[in-house]
Amino acid sequence: MLGHRDRVPGLGCVIETPIRRSPDLRATVAERQPAVEITSLDPADEAAIAQVARIVFDAFRGHTPAWPDLASAEAEVRESFAEGRLSRVARENGAVLGWIGGIRAYGGHAWELHPLAVDPARHREGIGRALVGDLERLVAERGATTLYLGTDDEDERTSLGGVDLYPDPLAHLANITSPGYHPYRFYLACGFSLVGVIPDANGPGRPDILMAKRVGTAGR
Numbered sequence: 092m093l094g095h096r097d098r099v100p101g102l103g104c105v106i107e108t109p110i111r112r113s114p115d116l117r118a119t120v121a122e123r124q125p126a127v128e129i130t131s132l133d134p135a136d137e138a139a140i141a142q143v144a145r146i147v148f149d150a151f152r153g154h155t156p157a158w159p160d161l162a163s164a165e166a167e168v169r170e171s172f173a174e175g176r177l178s179r180v181a182r183e184n185g186a187v188l189g190w191i192g193g194i195r196a197y198g199g200h201a202w203e204l205h206p207l208a209v210d211p212a213r214h215r216e217g218i219g220r221a222l223v224g225d226l227e228r229l230v231a232e233r234g235a236t237t238l239y240l241g242t243d244d245e246d247e248r249t250s251l252g253g254v255d256l257y258p259d260p261l262a263h264l265a266n267i268t269s270p271g272y273h274p275y276r277f278y279l280a281c282g283f284s285l286v287g288v289i290p291d292a293n294g295p296g297r298p299d300i301l302m303a304k305r306v307g308t309a310g311r
């Protein structure tokens with residue numbers, strides 16, 4: 092699991108390298124391996140932008156038509172530099188391992204998490220969870236109470252895909268299952284709640300599953 096080793100507000104945080112070893116090996120490996128660092132993606136860092144685009148393309152390939160090529164993935168990365176956005180990367184020895192974006196919404200009370208992708212070669216190492224935790228901290232610092240997201244089911248990886256959710260979409264949502272793996276389970280593991288579903292958001296039988304998490308107590 093990843094753990095925060097040090098934090099520098101505004102500059103990002105240094106986190107321990109993910110380790111999936113026996114407890115006995117853990118200390119030695121942790122000492123040997125370099126740290127994974129989460130920082131803001133620099134709009135002038137063309138090499139990092141290209142790496143992020145590659146990760147987006149690879150991570151979503153086969154699951155959504157949103158980024159059919161590297162050019163569309165790169166355009167998505169460049170959109171993350173707009174006003175009211177956050178764009179953060181996890182890096183190890185300079186190489187990008189994952190990317191998360193945040194979009195200010197609802198007058199700043201809530202931020203949308205969009206997008207999130209981890210290098211498929213580095214899944215299940217805690218990098219996604221660390222990126223989400225980093226974004227939670229940043230939006231809470233900006234006064235937000237809520238981080239939310241939509242996670243599409245475009246390829247029937249959940250019980251909500253490929254069926255007509257009307258007349259009671261919330262009943263379907265309450266009984267959601269996923270025989271294989273769908274990222275809503277990742278977000279549940281990160282402490283998000285299922286808060287809604289938009290039937291047919293991506294075409295008939297392809298819903299968007301809405302999730303949210305309280306990240307701050309501003310104004311309460």
Ligand SMILES: CC(C)(COP(=O)(O)OP(=O)(O)OC[C@H]1O[C@@H](n2cnc3c(N)ncnc32)[C@H](O)[C@@H]1OP(=O)(O)O)[C@@H](O)C(=O)NCCC(=O)NCCS
Pocket residue numbers: 150151207208209210213214215216217218219220221241242243272274276277278280281
């Ligand atoms: C979703 C995604 C970002 C998760 O990143 P990750 O670094 O692999 O996730 P983590 O290692 O931090 O996993 C945290 C927890 O989520 C759950 N989880 C993650 N991947 C899982 C999988 N394939 N199967 C079951 N549970 C999973 C587990 O509970 C895991 O904790 P554990 O490993 O201690 O059991 C990654 O799978 C990805 O990039 N997917 C493709 C793009 C995508 O779907 N993005 C989200 C769109 S909304």
